Amino acid sequence: MCGIAGLMLRNSGAIGKKLVGMLDGLQHRGPDSTGFALYRQPAADRMVMRILLKCSAETHEGKSRASKVLQILRGFGVEVLSDSYTQEHYRLEIAPVPAVKDLSYAVENQAGVEILSFGSALEIIKDVGSSLDISKRYGIEAFTGTHCIGHVRLATESIVDASRAHPFWAYGFSDVAIVHNGQITNYWKMKRRLQKTGYQFRTDNDSELIAVYLADKLDRGFSLEEVLARSVDELDGTFSFLVSTADGFGFAKDHLAAKPMVVLEKDDMVAIASEEVALNRLFPGESLDTYEPFPGAYKTWQLSTLAMSA
Amino acid sequence: MATIDAGDVGISEVNLKIRELAEKGENEIVLYNPDARHLISVGVIGKSKIKIKGSAGYFCGGLSDGPTVEIQNNAGWGVADNIMSGTVIVGKNAGAIPGVGMRGGKLVVKGNLGSRAGAMMKDGVIIGGGKANFMAGFMMMGGRLIVCGDCEGGVGQNMISGTIYVGGEIQSLGADAKFEEMEEGELEDIYQLLDEFDLPHPESFRKIVPEGKQLHYAKYERKLSPAKISVPEGPMWDKRLVEDIAVKADLGRYRVRSFGSARHIPTFDDIAFKITPEMVLSQKNPRARCRLDTVLGNKFASNPLRLKMPILIAPMSYGALSKPCKVALAKASSIAGIAINNGEGGMLPEERAAAKQMIYQCLSGRYGFSPHDMLRADAIEIYISQGAKPGLGGQLMGSKVTPEIAYLRGLPQGIDIRSPSRHPDVLGADDLIIKIQEFREVTAGRVPISLKIGAGRVNNDIKIALKDTVDFIEIDGMEGGTGASSSVVTDNVGIPSLAAIVQAMSGLDEIGCGGQLQVVQMGGIRDGVDAAKAIALGAHAVAVGTATLVAMGCTGCMTCHTGNCPRGIATQNPELVSKLEVDCAAARVASFLDSMGTEMAAIALACGVPSVHGLCRDHLVALSPQAAEITGLPLAREGDMLA
Numbered sequence: 001m002c003g004i005a006g007l008m009l010r011n012s013g014a015i016g017k018k019l020v021g022m023l024d025g026l027q028h029r030g031p032d033s034t035g036f037a038l039y040r041q042p043a044a045d046r047m048v049m050r051i052l053l054k055c056s057a058e059t060h061e062g063k064s065r066a067s068k069v070l071q072i073l074r075g076f077g078v079e080v081l082s083d084s085y086t087q088e089h090y091r092l093e094i095a096p097v098p099a100v101k102d103l104s105y106a107v108e109n110q111a112g113v114e115i116l117s118f119g120s121a122l123e124i125i126k127d128v129g130s131s132l133d134i135s136k137r138y139g140i141e142a143f144t145g146t147h148c149i150g151h152v153r154l155a156t157e158s159i160v161d162a163s164r165a166h167p168f169w170a171y172g173f174s175d176v177a178i179v180h181n182g183q184i185t186n187y188w189k190m191k192r193r194l195q196k197t198g199y200q201f202r203t204d205n206d207s208e209l210i211a212v213y214l215a216d217k218l219d220r221g222f223s224l225e226e227v228l229a230r231s232v233d234e235l236d237g238t239f240s241f242l243v244s245t246a247d248g249f250g251f252a253k254d255h256l257a258a259k260p261m262v263v264l265e266k267d268d269m270v271a272i273a274s275e276e277v278a279l280n281r282l283f284p285g286e287s288l289d290t291y292e293p294f295p296g297a298y299k300t301w302q303l304s305t306l307a308m309s310a
Numbered sequence: 311m312a313t314i315d316a317g318d319v320g321i322s323e324v325n326l327k328i329r330e331l332a333e334k335g336e337n338e339i340v341l342y343n344p345d346a347r348h349l350i351s352v353g354v355i356g357k358s359k360i361k362i363k364g365s366a367g368y369f370c371g372g373l374s375d376g377p378t379v380e381i382q383n384n385a386g387w388g389v390a391d392n393i394m395s396g397t398v399i400v401g402k403n404a405g406a407i408p409g410v411g412m413r414g415g416k417l418v419v420k421g422n423l424g425s426r427a428g429a430m431m432k433d434g435v436i437i438g439g440g441k442a443n444f445m446a447g448f449m450m451m452g453g454r455l456i457v458c459g460d461c462e463g464g465v466g467q468n469m470i471s472g473t474i475y476v477g478g479e480i481q482s483l484g485a486d487a488k489f490e491e492m493e494e495g496e497l498e499d500i501y502q503l504l505d506e507f508d509l510p511h512p513e514s515f516r517k518i519v520p521e522g523k524q525l526h527y528a529k530y531e532r533k534l535s536p537a538k539i540s541v542p543e544g545p546m547w548d549k550r551l552v553e554d555i556a557v558k559a560d561l562g563r564y565r566v567r568s569f570g571s572a573r574h575i576p577t578f579d580d581i582a583f584k585i586t587p588e589m590v591l592s593q594k595n596p597r598a599r600c601r602l603d604t605v606l607g608n609k610f611a612s613n614p615l616r617l618k619m620p621i622l623i624a625p626m627s628y629g630a631l632s633k634p635c636k637v638a639l640a641k642a643s644s645i646a647g648i649a650i651n652n653g654e655g656g657m658l659p660e661e662r663a664a665a666k667q668m669i670y671q672c673l674s675g676r677y678g679f680s681p682h683d684m685l686r687a688d689a690i691e692i693y694i695s696q697g698a699k700p701g702l703g704g705q706l707m708g709s710k711v712t713p714e715i716a717y718l719r720g721l722p723q724g725i726d727i728r729s730p731s732r733h734p735d736v737l738g739a740d741d742l743i744i745k746i747q748e749f750r751e752v753t754a755g756r757v758p759i760s761l762k763i764g765a766g767r768v769n770n771d772i773k774i775a776l777k778d779t780v781d782f783i784e785i786d787g788m789e790g791g792t793g794a795s796s797s798v799v800t801d802n803v804g805i806p807s808l809a810a811i812v813q814a815m816s817g818l819d820e821i822g823c824g825g826q827l828q829v830v831q832m833g834g835i836r837d838g839v840d841a842a843k844a845i846a847l848g849a850h851a852v853a854v855g856t857a858t859l860v861a862m863g864c865t866g867c868m869t870c871h872t873g874n875c876p877r878g879i880a881t882q883n884p885e886l887v888s889k890l891e892v893d894c895a896a897a898r899v900a901s902f903l904d905s906m907g908t909e910m911a912a913i914a915l916a917c918g919v920p921s922v923h924g925l926c927r928d929h930l931v932a933l934s935p936q937a938a939e940i941t942g943l944p945l946a947r948e949g950d951m952l953a
Contacts, residue, residue, distance in 0.1 A: 002740060003740065028348075028743055028744065028747075029740040029743065030740065031777060032777070154739050154740055154743075154774070154777055155773070156738075156739055156770060156774055160821070181740070182738075183738075238737070238738075257406070257425055257443075257444065258737040258738070259737070259738070260386075260387060260405065260406065262405070274740075275346070275348075275367060275368070275386060276346035276365055276367060276384060276386055276405075277345065277346040277347050277348065277367045277386075279346065280345035280346045280347075280364075280365065281345075284317070284343065284345055285317065285342070285343045285345065285364065286364070287363075287364045287365055287382055287383035287384075288346070288365060288383070288384070289402075290365075290384055290403075291403065292403065292405055292406070292424055292443075294443060294444075294462065295425070295443070295444055295462070
């Protein structure tokens with residue numbers, strides 16, 4: 001029960017600031033927590049890992065967890081380029097690694113922390129509070145990049161905390177993230193199926209399932225578009241969700257279409273939100289040429305083609 | 311012409327300005343910088359023309375009577391919801407449920423119509439110049455829906471009355487809808503309407519009307535010979551069960567029953583008050599020495615309910631109950647200084663006149679729902695579900711759907727009414743916030759807005775209600791009565807009030823919000839002692855339904871649904887209705903309510919507190935291990951004297 005928003009720009013721009021505004025426009029749909037998945041041009045020489053320490057980095061326990069993370073990374077032979085923290089959030093820049101999933105499981109299982117995102121383009125920042133609060137706390141507005149997705153949450157079943165805030169990183173797969181508004185009713189069935197193939201889940205939130213489900217399909221070699229097409233038939237319930245990868249972006253909407261979504265496509269950008277009011281935050285005072293996708297609809301955009309079409 | 315720049319102003323301020331100008335009779339009001347924000351121009355009464363220069367968000371122009379609203383660009387969900395008259399024109403596309411619950415007037419969308427266009431509309435015309443998304447005319451109850459372009463699947467799904475015309479391709483018809491030949495002059499009428507709004511003429515139209523198969527139960531329960539049973543009667547088999555099976559064998563479906571559940575569930579009888587003997591003996595004239603007065607719904611509303619004691623009369627519809635019964639209840643509520651809830655089916659003028667304070671219920675079917683009655687109400691309650699039948703809408707069998715009741719509800723006479731199980735425009739907690747804000751806009755934040763839920767997952771639901779910014783919540787336990795419901799649901803779905811109120815309190819405590827939302831507990835409250843127990847467990851007030859009917863003579867024969875109530879209470883048969891004398895019934899109910907007040911006061915004083923709101927869990931004990939487990943109260947020990 002929430003609001004979702006996403007934005008892709010042909011040319012890198014102030015996506016942080018724009019997304020903060022869009023989510024502020026949707027905050028009435030979800031006062032509990034807010035989150036941002038922000039993408040810049042993928043770097044060839046570094047990856048960013050964002051970690052939730054689950055206690056302040058200034059405490060003894062926080063410091064011990066952070067040093068444990070560094071120790072595990074060293075154990076994997078990973079070069080740490082830099083690290084920094086804000087409250088419970090620990091950010092590391094490291095030299096690129098191939099085994100994202102193995103490294104991630106090792107860090108989480110051994111250090112008692114949670115990885116919020118990992119990739120060469122993606123950073124996820126999410127916490128309890130409003131869009132404007134979190135922006136101030138973590139400096140979201142300063143972020144420039146190519147695309148982003150975001151979420152405001154009104155918790156209905158699982159508890160309110162940073163772990164269960166959206167976006168969800170598709171755990172183990174670099175640069176894939178989702179935000180979701182709705183409810184997946186075959187959650188337990190799908191979760192058990194994925195667990196049998198070796199995936200671990202960190203929350204009881206059905207949106208995490210979507211992230212892992214999509215990532216698993218991408219890993220099997222399906223295109224983003226094919227994955228979304230399948231999701232509309234294989235996931236049961238009412239949902240509208242957005243998915244983003246290092247260079248792509250898309251939405252899917254269930255057959256009941258009980259969850260709202262409005263799309264704005266322009267030559268140099270695509271913007272999607274639960275309500276048009278968020279799109280108007282990008283273009284105050286303008287009448288926008290938007291459309292509402294039909295039930296069972298899905299669509300993807302690639303950064304490269306968005307650039308070419310201009 | 312007046313102009314408003316909505317750019318840096320809150321929507322409430324914009325709406326106040328629009329209403330002020332409309333009341334002054336301003337012809338034309340132009341609104342700049344709407345930026346697709348929600349609830350623009352809701353609750354406007356009058357003939358003004360309002361031009362919105364841009365796009366609008368949810369419920370634009372809704373709950374209004376008379377104005378012409380022109381939206382230059384797109385409109386969000388539920389544009390023109392529940393309008394009584396006037397015209398709303400959308401320059402481009404409209405989101406889902408355009409014209410939901412319309413009761414008159416015109417909605418013209420030049421572009422595409424979102425899904426479920428005209429859901430539950432009762433009257434008026436909706437015109438879509440382009441395509442229509444799925445389930446156009448969903449549960450339509452009257453009026454006309456004209457779609458010039460193609461329609462996605464499920465056109466006319468479960469429509470009850472009214473007509474749909476489609477100029478383009480139709481992917482599929484919905485359940486219980488059928489094609490019908492156009493009559494002479496119908497096409498000309500449509501073209502004339504299209505000309506009025508400069509819309510092109512499709513070459514032809516197909517007409518869709520209700521098939522009517524689902525408007526009545528296929529079979530009704532017959533009077534069977536008394537059940538015989540040879541096995542020893544016990545917990546496994548008894549006469550009631552044998553009769554139940556015989557009836558189901560005859561009907562081939564669930565049984566519709568009334569009054570409420572008769573099976574054993576834990577009740578307030580399973581807990582008691584700890585009272586010291588000298589306290590019991592020392593109380594004289596308890597009403598004079600104990601405060602019962604209660605303010606309900608003052609969290610956001612400027613005019614909360616002010617009750618002489620923490621009791622409400624529970625929502626029971628005119629339809630399920632007779633008119634004299636409703637009026638008697640209203641009178642009794644006024645005498646007792648409390649509030650009555652009107653129940654489903656619109657506000658009965660005679661009931662409103664007799665009640666000093668009335669809670670106006672908004673249900674899924676929006677029968678008779680009107681902005682005028684919202685303004686006449688002292689509180690508005692959004693019904694999500696009912697204790698006796700969580701997850702189902704109300705039922706009213708055709709024998710009780712008289713011409714007057716059908717007219718009040720905007721439905722055909724004599725059908726078996728099965729109300730929708732969910733609101734057309736509230737599909738989640740997120741949409742609900744916007745609906746609540748809409749009601750606040752219409753009533754300018756004066757009256758409390760509450761939420762009523764059937765007790766199920768109370769622990770989660772109360773957290774949602776808190777976030778949805780309601781003034782108070784009503785929680786209805788599974789013991790709650792009903793005028794008609796599937797017996798399977800009445801007996802087996804939901805949790806008892808005893809468990810519900812405990813869950814409500816713990817739910818709020820879990821998120822550190824204890825005491826931040828007033829709870830009204832209903833379902834199974836039969837006297838002042840039950841009420842005092844619910845209050846001691848954390849309720850701010852209670853509501854009584856069935857007990858008030860018993861006070862006026864109901865014998866609990868469980869035949870309310872048939873309309874043959876021998877006491878004239880739950881019937882529309884004029885001969886039976888005439889048996890109920892309004893003033894006598896009102897006096898009996900008022901006297902019963904007064905006794906509840908005295909009981910509450912006596913218990914509070916005996917527990918050593920000067921106000922009924924001073925009662926708390928420390929005053930209670932559990933009488934059974936089961937009740938102790940449910941409530942977390944200690945089991946009664948030796949030495950505790952029980953009331």
